[in-house]
Amino acid sequence: MDLAEKNKNNGTKTGLSGRKIGEILIKEGLITSGQFQNALKYQKKLKEHMSIGQILVNQKAITPKMLNFVLNRFQKQIRLGELLIKSDVLTKQQLEVGLKHQKKIGSRLGDALVKLNFITEHTMKQTLCTQMNIPFINFANISLKPELSKLINKNYALKHKIVPIATIGHNMTLLMDDPANTDLIEELQQLTGHSINVVTSTRSDIMDAFVELYEKKKKTETSGGIEIINQDTEQVRAELKYIDPKQKKRANNIAQEILAIALKNSVSDIHLDIASHGIVPRFRIDGVLQELHLGSIQSDLNILRKEVISRIKIIGGLDISEKRRPQDGRFRVVTIKNEQKVNVDFRISIVPGYYGENIVIRILDPQNAPTSIDKLGFSKLFRDKLHKILSRPTGVILVTGPTGSGKSTTLYGALMEVYKPGIKILTAEDPIEYVYDKITQCELNEKIGNTFARYIKAFLRQDPDVIMVGEIRDSKTADMVFKAAQTGHLVLTTLHTNDAITSITRLKGLDVNPSLITSCLTGVLAQRLVRRNCQNCKTEYMPSNELLGEFFSDPPDIIWFKGQGCSKCNYTGYKGRVAISELWTPNQEDAVLINKGSSIDSLRKTSYKSTVLMAHEAMQKLNNGETTLEELVRTLPFSSIYDFRHIDKGFHKE
Numbered sequence: 001m002d003l004a005e006k007n008k009n010n011g012t013k014t015g016l017s018g019r020k021i022g023e024i025l026i027k028e029g030l031i032t033s034g035q036f037q038n039a040l041k042y043q044k045k046l047k048e049h050m051s052i053g054q055i056l057v058n059q060k061a062i063t064p065k066m067l068n069f070v071l072n073r074f075q076k077q078i079r080l081g082e083l084l085i086k087s088d089v090l091t092k093q094q095l096e097v098g099l100k101h102q103k104k105i106g107s108r109l110g111d112a113l114v115k116l117n118f119i120t121e122h123t124m125k126q127t128l129c130t131q132m133n134i135p136f137i138n139f140a141n142i143s144l145k146p147e148l149s150k151l152i153n154k155n156y157a158l159k160h161k162i163v164p165i166a167t168i169g170h171n172m173t174l175l176m177d178d179p180a181n182t183d184l185i186e187e188l189q190q191l192t193g194h195s196i197n198v199v200t201s202t203r204s205d206i207m208d209a210f211v212e213l214y215e216k217k218k219k220t221e222t223s224g225g226i227e228i229i230n231q232d233t234e235q236v237r238a239e240l241k242y243i244d245p246k247q248k249k250r251a252n253n254i255a256q257e258i259l260a261i262a263l264k265n266s267v268s269d270i271h272l273d274i275a276s277h278g279i280v281p282r283f284r285i286d287g288v289l290q291e292l293h294l295g296s297i298q299s300d301l302n303i304l305r306k307e308v309i310s311r312i313k314i315i316g317g318l319d320i321s322e323k324r325r326p327q328d329g330r331f332r333v334v335t336i337k338n339e340q341k342v343n344v345d346f347r348i349s350i351v352p353g354y355y356g357e358n359i360v361i362r363i364l365d366p367q368n369a370p371t372s373i374d375k376l377g378f379s380k381l382f383r384d385k386l387h388k389i390l391s392r393p394t395g396v397i398l399v400t401g402p403t404g405s406g407k408s409t410t411l412y413g414a415l416m417e418v419y420k421p422g423i424k425i426l427t428a429e430d431p432i433e434y435v436y437d438k439i440t441q442c443e444l445n446e447k448i449g450n451t452f453a454r455y456i457k458a459f460l461r462q463d464p465d466v467i468m469v470g471e472i473r474d475s476k477t478a479d480m481v482f483k484a485a486q487t488g489h490l491v492l493t494t495l496h497t498n499d500a501i502t503s504i505t506r507l508k509g510l511d512v513n514p515s516l517i518t519s520c521l522t523g524v525l526a527q528r529l530v531r532r533n534c535q536n537c538k539t540e541y542m543p544s545n546e547l548l549g550e551f552f553s554d555p556p557d558i559i560w561f562k563g564q565g566c567s568k569c570n571y572t573g574y575k576g577r578v579a580i581s582e583l584w585t586p587n588q589e590d591a592v593l594i595n596k597g598s599s600i601d602s603l604r605k606t607s608y609k610s611t612v613l614m615a616h617e618a619m620q621k622l623n624n625g626e627t628t629l630e631e632l633v634r635t636l637p638f639s640s641i642y643d644f645r646h647i648d649k650g651f652h653k654e
Contacts, residue, residue, distance in 0.1 A: 021053055024070055025062065035061045051083075064134070080109055083127050084119065094118045097567050108178075116567045119293055120257070121202050128200070134179055135199045138250065144213045151192055154214045160184055163209040165199070173197045177206050204253075251307035254300055255315070259361075261292060263335060263344065265570075268363060272309075274356035278302030286531045286577050287404060287635075290570060309357055316348040326351045330431075342367060347431065369434035370413035377578040379620045382612050385583050386525070390418050393465070395522030396485045398472075400497040406529045406579055407494045408433055408470075414492055415439060415468055423465035428455035430470045444470070456480040460487065469493040478510040485520040498637045500524040500584035500611065501604050504594060518591040526614070527581035528635045530627050531574035534563035538573075543629045551629060551644040561625035578626060580636065582614040604639075608646075615643035 022036040039055045053067045081098070084090035090098075090113070102112040110124040119127075129136040148164045151172065157163060161177035162184075172194035178184075179200045189196055201209075262270050262283055269284040279301045282289040294301075301308060310320045316329030329348040334341055347362040370376060373386055389397060397414070399407045412434055415425060419438050430444035430452075440462075442455055452469050453476040459467050471494045472478045485491045497503045503524050507517055541562040548555045563573030586594070587610040593603045614636060621627045633641070 021051075021070070025056070028070065030066055030070070031056060031061050035059070080124075080128060084113070084123075090118060094567075101567070118567070120261070120297060122257075122297060123293075125200055125202060128179065137175070137199050137201050138205070144209065146213070149213050151194070152188070157210060157214065161203065161206055161210075162188075163206060163213055165209065167194065171195045171197060173199060175206055175209055176200055177203055250300065251304050251311045254297055254304065254308050255311045257297055258294075259333060259346070260335075261294070262361075262363060263365070265292065270359075270361040270363070272301075272312075272359040272361075274305070274353055274358055276355055279305045279308070285570070286572075286574055287529055288531070288572070290572070292570070305356075309359065312348065312359060312361070313350065316346075318348065318350065323357060324352055364433050366434060369436070370409050371416050373410070373413040373417050376410060376413050378581060379612075379617055382581065382583055382617060385585065385612055386414075386523075387417070389523040389585060390414055390490075392490065392522055394485055394488050394490055394520075396481060396491050396493070396520045397522050398493060398495050398503055398524045400495045400500060400503050400524060400526045401528060402496065402498075404529070405527055406577075407527070410525065410527060410579065410581075411468060411492055411494065412436075415466070418466055418490065424463065425466045425468065426459045426462060426464045427468040428452050428459070428470060429468075452477040453480045456484055460484060460489075464489060466490045466492070471495070472510065475510045475512075478507060478512050482512055482516045482520050486516065497526070499614075499639050500526040500582050501600060501607055504603065505600055514595050514597065518586070518594050521586055523583060523585045525581055525583050527579045528614070528637075529577045530580050530618075530621070530631045530635050531572075532576045532578050532626055533561055533628065534566060534569035534573055534575040536568045536575070537564045537566035538562060538625065539564055547629050547633070550633060551641060553645055556619075558623050559625070560622070560628070562628050562630075574631070578621060580614050580618045580621065580632070580640075582611055582617065582640070584611040586610060613643050614640035615646075619644070 022031075022039070025031045026033055026036060035056065036052075039052050039059065039061070042055055042059070043052060053062075053070075056062050057064050057067055081090070081095045085092060085095060094113070094116075098109060098113045098116060098118060101116055102109050105112060105115070107115075110128060113119050114121050114124055126136045144163075144165060148167070151164045151167070152162065160181075163175040164172055165175050166173040170193065172192060174185075174188070174196050176184075176198050177200065179198045185196050185198065188194075200206075258270060258272075258281065261267075265283065265285060267283040267285055268287075271280075271282045271284065271289060273280045273282070281291070281294060281298070281301065283292055284290075313320045313327070313329070315331045317331070318327045318329040327348075327350045329350075330346060331348070332343055332345050335344055336342070343366065345364040345366075347364065349360045349362070350357050351360075352358075373390075374383060378386065389395070399410050399414075401407050415427070416436070416438075419425060425439040427439060427441045428444065429441060432441050432443050435441065442450070444450055444452065444455075452471070452473065456467065456469060456477070457480060467484055467489055469477065469481055469491065472481060481491050481493055495503050495506055497506050501524075503526075504517065508514065538561045541560055543560055563569060563575070565571035565573045569575040584607055586607075589606045590603060590610060593606060618627075618632055618636065618640070622629070622632075
């Protein structure tokens with residue numbers, strides 16, 4: 001069997017380019033047939049794709065210069081996109097989108113793919129190194145000598161994003177952001193008189209090297225455009241001594257790269273779950289956990305999982321030696337948004353599991369803090385009714401719903417709605433999510449006895465006009481909330497119930513007197529958050545008859561829309577969320593039934609006259625093409641889906 005036939009039988013893993021490159025190298029007398037066969041066998045064993053040329057270089061069968069000469073002469077270099085697909089970090093569909101985006105913005109393909117969040121810069125650069133047969137380095141492993149700064153002018157180095165990192169005789173090793181810029185390499189060889197060996201790394205590593213060499217200082221702990229602000233305590237310094245410096249820096253970079261990815265993608269929570277094989281990172285986007293492309297960060301996470309967990313615990317001010325008990329912490333980062341420095345708060349929750357400690361990091365971005373209820377996506381009818389009850393000087397307004405339904409956001413929006421310079425607002429929160437300069441905010445600390453009930457009691461001595469209580473959890477808090485309203489204060493708070501009406505059952509279960517409920521309860525707002533259709537890819541579609549039957553006995557005559565999935569929505573079809581809410585303002589008939597202790601079913605029937613139903617709000621969103629029936633089934637309580645059959649079908653767009 002001849003060589004070509006042998007190569008043909010090696011299967012598709014080597015690829016056409018690999019076989020042809022081997023044949024060319026053998027024909028040119030640069031390698032033997034045996035060396036090529038050894039390279040093919042080695043390639044088959046690899047879990048991740050590596051080109052035959054790079055394997056031969058690693059096995060010292062040829063030099064990088066020999067390989068580049070052959071590739072350039074015979075034009076056999078594999079394109080970046082093809083390599084990314086072969087390496088299973090990019091799909092053909094994503095490559096097509098990336099090529100279109102590249103033409104649109106006029107950038108390099110790699111940069112376009114990173115901007116679309118299909119791959120990380122780390123993955124792109126490593127693949128580029130495979131394509132060009134040059135080394136990818138980790139700056140954490142490099143020590144720079146000060147005299148290297150004399151080889152290349154500082155401004156020139158900054159402009160071209162290059163850093164000299166080593167010299168041996170007349171050979172210079174140059175760290176370059178764009179290793180494909182051969183004109184720059186030739187120019188530098190003439191300017192410096194050195195032969196240049198090119199290496200590359202991530203842009204953040206290159207800038208770290210630039211700062212260390214030219215500004216004579218270590219760069220602050222930044223990565224991905226963020227800087228972590230944490231306590232430099234004696235305990236932290238003592239704990240850091242037991243971590244290898246190189247692993248410490250890489251673990252820090254991994255942690256910050258994950259935070260940067262989360263901020264870039266408007267993530268609300270980062271989940272780092274420990275499994276038997278390592279860490280499984282997922283990101284909650286628009287209320288749904290998603291896996292994003294992390295490239296080499298994923299493998300580094302698995303290798304350095306203990307170091308990464310320790311690093312997160314350290315920056316959150318937690319005890320890294322404690323691995324058996326749950327812990328809570330927080331930290332802050334500084335990042336650039338809209339060309340301005342912004343402080344973003346993070347809350348850490350650590351719970352030990354079977355394989356180790358699981359971490360959830362909640363992101364509290366102040367730019368997402370609501371400034372009024374008008375920007376929360378409610379319909380005009382809903383806003384008008386909510387404005388009316390918020391304008392009253394006394395009473396209790398409840399916001400109900402499960403965890404993650406946006407209750408806190410609505411409360412903050414309501415507080416900003418009622419705020420004016422002539423009133424005093426006090427809040428008791430667990431924890432404080434968004435900080436406002438205009439109001440006095442207090443955080444729970446049950447270890448020292450600062451509970452909701454205790455804060456309300458103290459607030460009443462502070463002459464407040466409006467009180468916000470994070471949640472009614474117990475009968476003592478419930479009693480204090482209604483007493484505060486009874487003494488002439490407007491109180492806004494939350495309660496965990498499925499819908500507005502069942503809040504009465506919950507309050508009675510907390511021993512609140514029915515007469516106190518009817519005299520003080522101004523309104524109950526129940527809500528859910530549903531995902532919006534992506535405005536970039538939404539198109540007309542027709543829901544299934546089975547789905548339509550869930551909602552309607554006679555489906556309305558409207559045009560249905562659904563997102564098809566694109567790069568802007570991470571191929572989910574949804575981008576952003578909107579509240580679907582109901583607002584019950586108890587009337588006299590409702591009050592009579594509450595005082596009598598009537599059943600919830602009886603109260604629900606009378607409440608239709610005094611409630612803006614979730615079904616009304618949802619129908620508005622459907623009519624405007626904002627969401628889908630599939631999303632409503634996923635999020636709305638059954639009672640609200642049932643209400644679709646009882647509402648007027650004559651909706652119009654606002």
